[in-house]
Amino acid sequence: MSDVQVTPAAASAVKLDEMYINMGPQHPSTHGVLRLGLVLEGEVIVKATPDMGYLHRGTEKIAENRTYQQFITLTDRLDYLASMGNNLGFVMTVEKLMGIKPPERAEYVRVILAELQRIASHLIFFGTYGVDVGAVTPFLYCFRERERILDLFEALCGARLTYNCIRIGGLYYDLPDGWVEKAREFVAYMRPKLKEYDALLSYNPVFLDRTKNVGVLSAADAISYAASGPVLRGSGVKFDLRRDEPYSVYDKFQFDIPVGEVGDCWDRYYVRMREMAESLRIIEQALETLPAGEIAAKTPRVLKPPPGEVYYRIENPRGELGFYIVSDGGTSPYRLKIRGPSFVNLQVLPQLLTGRKVADVIAVLGSVDIVLGEVDR
Numbered sequence: 001m002s003d004v005q006v007t008p009a010a011a012s013a014v015k016l017d018e019m020y021i022n023m024g025p026q027h028p029s030t031h032g033v034l035r036l037g038l039v040l041e042g043e044v045i046v047k048a049t050p051d052m053g054y055l056h057r058g059t060e061k062i063a064e065n066r067t068y069q070q071f072i073t074l075t076d077r078l079d080y081l082a083s084m085g086n087n088l089g090f091v092m093t094v095e096k097l098m099g100i101k102p103p104e105r106a107e108y109v110r111v112i113l114a115e116l117q118r119i120a121s122h123l124i125f126f127g128t129y130g131v132d133v134g135a136v137t138p139f140l141y142c143f144r145e146r147e148r149i150l151d152l153f154e155a156l157c158g159a160r161l162t163y164n165c166i167r168i169g170g171l172y173y174d175l176p177d178g179w180v181e182k183a184r185e186f187v188a189y190m191r192p193k194l195k196e197y198d199a200l201l202s203y204n205p206v207f208l209d210r211t212k213n214v215g216v217l218s219a220a221d222a223i224s225y226a227a228s229g230p231v232l233r234g235s236g237v238k239f240d241l242r243r244d245e246p247y248s249v250y251d252k253f254q255f256d257i258p259v260g261e262v263g264d265c266w267d268r269y270y271v272r273m274r275e276m277a278e279s280l281r282i283i284e285q286a287l288e289t290l291p292a293g294e295i296a297a298k299t300p301r302v303l304k305p306p307p308g309e310v311y312y313r314i315e316n317p318r319g320e321l322g323f324y325i326v327s328d329g330g331t332s333p334y335r336l337k338i339r340g341p342s343f344v345n346l347q348v349l350p351q352l353l354t355g356r357k358v359a360d361v362i363a364v365l366g367s368v369d370i371v372l373g374e375v376d377r
Contacts, residue, residue, distance in 0.1 A: 017041060018039055018040060018041050018046060019039070019040045019041075020037065020038070020039050020040075021038050021040060022035060022036070022037060022038075023035070023036040023038055023361060024036055025051075025054045029132050029362045029365070029366070030365065031128065031365070031366070031369075031370055031371070031372065032055065032370070032371065032372030032373075032375075033054035033055050033372055033376075034050060034051075034052060034054075034365075034370070034372055034375070035050070035051040035052070035054065036048055036049065036050055036051070036349075036361065036365075037049040037051055038353075038358070038361070040358065043357045043358050043359075044355065044356070044357060045353050045354055045355065045356055045357070045358065045360075045361070046354070047350070047354060048349060048350045048353040048354060048361075049350065050346055050349050050350070052343075052346070052372070052375050052376055053376055054372075054376065055372045055373065055375070055376035056376040056377070057077075057376065057377070059074055059077070059078065059338065059377045060336050060337060060338055060377055062074060063332070063333050063336040064332055064333055064334065064335065064336065065332060066332060067303065067331045067332055068094050068168060068303045068305070068331070068332070068333070069167075069168065069303065071090065071333075071336075072087055072090060072091065072164055072166070072167070072168075073162075073164045075087055075089070075090045076161075076162035076163060076164060077162060077373055078338065078340060078371075078373055078374045078377065079121075079316060079317070079318060079321070079340070079342065079371045079373060079374040080161060080162065080371065080373050081120070081121045081124050081317070081371055082117050082118070082120075082121045082316050082317045082318070082371075083117070083161065083162050083163050084113045084114055084116070084117035084153075084163055084165065084166065085114055085117055085118070085314065085316040085317065085321060086316070086321065087163065087164065087165065087166040088110055088113075088114055088166050088248075088314060089312065089313070089314045089316065089321045089322070089323055090323050091166050091167065091168050092247065092248070092312050092314065093310055093311070093312035093323040093325055094168050094303070094305065094325070095168060095169065096310050096312050097305045097306070097308065097310040097325060097327060098168075098299075098303070098305045098306070100168065100169050100297055100299060101297060102169055102170040102296070102297050103170055103293050103294040103295060103296065103297060104249070104291050104293060105174075105290070105291050105292060105293040105294065105295055106169075106170035106171050106294070106295045106296060106297075107248045107249045108249060108286050108289070108290050108291060109171055109174075109175060109290070109295070110166060110171070110248055111248055111249055111250060111253075111282065111286050112183065112283055112286045112287065112290075113153075113156075113165070113166070114248075114314075115279040115280075115282045115283045115286075116149050116152060116153070116183075116186075116279075116283065117149075117317070118275065118276070118279045118317045119149060119190070119276050119279050119280070120146050120149045120150070121317035121318075122272045122273070122275060122276050122317060123142040123143075123145055123146045123149075123276075124142060124146065125269075125272055125369045126138055126141075126142045126197060126201070126272070126273065127139035127140075127141065127142030127143065128366065129269060129366045129367070129369075130201055130207075132362045132363060132365075132366040133206075133207060133210045133211070133362070133363055133366070134206070134210075135200075135201055135204070135206075135207065137200060138197070138200060138201050141193075141196070141197065141200065145189075145190060145193055148186050148189065148190075149186065151182075152179065152182060152183060152186065153165075155176055155179055155182070156173055156175065156176065156179065157172070157173055167296060168299060168303060169296050169297040169298070169299040170294070170295050170296030170297055171295045171296060172296075173295075174295045180287055180290065183283065183287055184284075184287055187280050187283055187284050187287075190276075190280055191277070191280060194273065194276060194277055197273060198273070202269075202270060202273060208266065210265075210363050211264065211265035211266035211269060211363055211367070212262075212264060212265075212266050213262065213264050214264055214265045214266075214356065214360050214363055214364065215264055215265045215352040215353070215356070215360065215363065215364035215367060216262060216263050216264045216352075217231070217234070217235050217263040217264075217348055217351070217352060218235060218263055219235045219236045219237050219263065221235070221348070221351065222235040222237055222263065222348070223237060225344075225345075225347050225348050225351075226344050226347075227319070227344065227345050227347075227348060228319030228320035228341050228344065228345070229315070229316070229317070229318050229319025229320065229341050229345070230268050230271045230272050230275065230318075230319070230369070231268060231319065231345045231348065231368055231369075232319065233257065233258065233259045233260065233271050234259070234260040234263055234264075234267040234268035234269075234271045234367075235260060235263035235267070236259050236260055236261060236263060236267075237259065238257050238259050239257075240257045240315055241313060241314060241315040241320060242255075242315045243255075243257055245313075247312075247314060249286075250282075252285075252289070253281070253282045253285045253286065254281070254285065255278045255279075255281050255282050256278055257278075258270075258271045258274035258275055258278065259271065265363050265364060265366075265367035268367040268368070268369075269367060272369070302331060303331065304329060304330060304331055305325075305327040305329070306327065306329060307327055307328055307329045308326075308327055309324070309325065309326045309327070310324070310325050310327075311323070311324045311325075313339065316341060318341040318342050318345065318369060318370070318371065318374070319341030319342075319344070319345060320339065320341050320344075321338075321339065321340065321341055322338070322339035323336065323337070323338060323339070324336070324337040324338075324339070338377050340374035340375065340377055341374070342369075342370040342371050342372075342374040342375045343374060343375045343377070345368050345370065346368065346370055346375060348368065349364070349365065349368065352364045352368075
């Protein structure tokens with residue numbers, strides 16, 4: 001991603017008054033096996049180079065040797081904190097290629113699951129970001145609430161992290177008895193917790209000192225870097241695929257698109273906090289208007305999409321998740337390319353870190369909120 005050589009010999013390439021150090025790849029605050037090559041002048045960062053690839057698993061190539069149904073399981077392992085969204089993005093891409101329209105009930109349930117997953121993902125961000133800047137208590141709070149969401153997912157499909165629940169044409173399971181009532185209870189339970197989070201962390205003076213006016217990304221730069229999700233909206237760009245390119249049944253619900261003002265770490269943080277409240281609004285509306293009916297369209301037992309190519313994108317918790325598929329008419333993709341938001345958003349790091357202190361590295365990296373399974377596809 002840069003012309004800086006991230007090798008042991010890199011130290012010889014820096015000036016005498018500069019120092020080259022590695023942060024990661026085994027580091028508790030790199031959120032996975034990410035290596036940052038930092039050129040320092042004292043404590044000031046002169047250049048920062050993300051070095052990825054330590055987790056690379058060849059997911060896109062594996063897809064070419066699996067059937068379309070089999071690959072759904074592997075999408076869980078991309079952004080493993082937003083598995084439901086990964087399933088949904090891939091499945092909707094295949095449905096577009098084949099011209100399949102899922103039943104309305106399946107679409108409503110998919111939206112409920114996707115928004116529950118968005119909240120669960122943002123909760124992990126809230127907790128880990130608190131730890132990044134020195135606050136341990138939010139980590140305990142976030143897991144307390146996330147467990148309730150995972151209970152709902154487990155009741156539906158038996159799993160708590162990787163779900164393989166959404167299918168081409170609809171869903172594999174319908175909602176079990178009592179699930180809707182438990183989901184309503186969660187919405188009522190979760191709303192006041194967001195106010196607790198603000199009192200606990202959002203306006204904490206130390207947290208504000210660590211995040212305000214740190215790692216500023218302008219709207220123009222965010223667009224130039226093709227940033228998406230909270231990173232883009234934190235810079236004041238009001239773009240959300242659920243609103244601007246509505247998919248599934250999102251056009252049936254009322255919700256706002258939170259945006260930041262400065263584009264600093266705090267804005268990126270607080271956009272996610274406000275997004276959780278909007279997800280609760282969507283879930284509540286979907287539960288109130290959930291239609292009866294089938295949960296899956298009739299599809300061939302052996303899927304063979306017609307020859308052609310398709311790209312489809314959805315709004316995952318970390319931004320635009322897109323799948324590009326080339327079909328040759330067989331049971332497996334001829335070619336598959338994944339547009340992971342974590343990988344694209346990672347590009348902004350060198351600009352955000354240059355000129356900052358070493359202590360700011362953790363706050364800036366955490367505000368981008370990457371998942372390395374999605375970076376190293």
